[in-house]
Amino acid sequence: MQDVENVYQNAYNRTKCLEGLFIHDISNLFQIISNSIELCGSLLKEGLITEEILEYFQLIAQQLTRGKKLIRNVRTLADLEEYEMVLEPVEVFSELRNAINFSLISFPERKIKVKIISDHENLNVMANELLSEVFENIIMNAIKYNKKKIAKIEIIISKVIINSEKYVKIKFKDNGIGIEDDRKNIIFQEVHLKRRNPNGMGIGLSLVAKLVELYGGEIWVENRIGGNPTKGSNFIILIPFAKKDR
Known part of the structure; x- marks a missing residue:
């Protein structure tokens, strides 16, 4: 019985860990995306189409990909009965x-x-x-x-x-x-x-x-x-x- 409790406790701890990581990083991602969009908007209003704008759009795409990865990891950890962190x-x-x-x-x-x-x-x-x-x-x-x-x-x-x-x-x-x-x-x-x-x-x-x-x-x-x-x-x-x- 104690072993079962330990398994569930460890799984719960891992889930809480990634849950916090998810919230923390998703907030950062949204902030970066928001800043990038705002900067792109300012450049476009000035009539500037530069490599800098392309870099900001690439940054936005990277953040979206990163967000998808975080969501996938959280979903994996949500299954407490089957999940074990594989190193x-x-x-x-x-x-x-x-x-x-x-x-x-x-x-x-x-x-x-x-x-x-x-x-x-x-x-x-x-x-x-x-x-x-x-x-x-x-x-x-x-x-x-x-x-x-x-x-x-x-x-x-x-x-x-x-x-x-x-x-x-x-x-x-x-x-x-x-x-x-x-x-x-x-x-x-x-x-x-x-x-x-x-x-x-x-x-x-x-x-x-x-x-x-x-x-x-x-x-x-x-x-x-x-x-x-x-x-x-x-x-x-x-x-x-x-x-x-x-």
């Missing part, structure tokens, strides 16, 4: 580049510099297609919560071994507003959401933490500069290697 080898750099590209086009008016640092070219972890959602949440928060003229994000990827287990370590270093020390332990907790505005950073980070946990990994945040929480943050993720890379 498979996922290539980190490919998902990361997709997340970077999406984040950059989501802030067309911001100056953003993203740099990837790694001694490796191809690394596979045990995850699924939602890994890009994890990366996007962290990158977009680093841009959104940044008052600098140029938002800078440095992503360092390496291999580590902890307690005989092999992981891919992904560190996101930003020059944003930082996170106070007394909040570092609660920003990943779901209870933190009830105290924040629905558009706040806590929503994305809570979902990120849940997904990373489902992957068998860990996530935490540190000050970019030791002892000074106002000079940016380091978000660090550990995800187990895919079996073929062990």
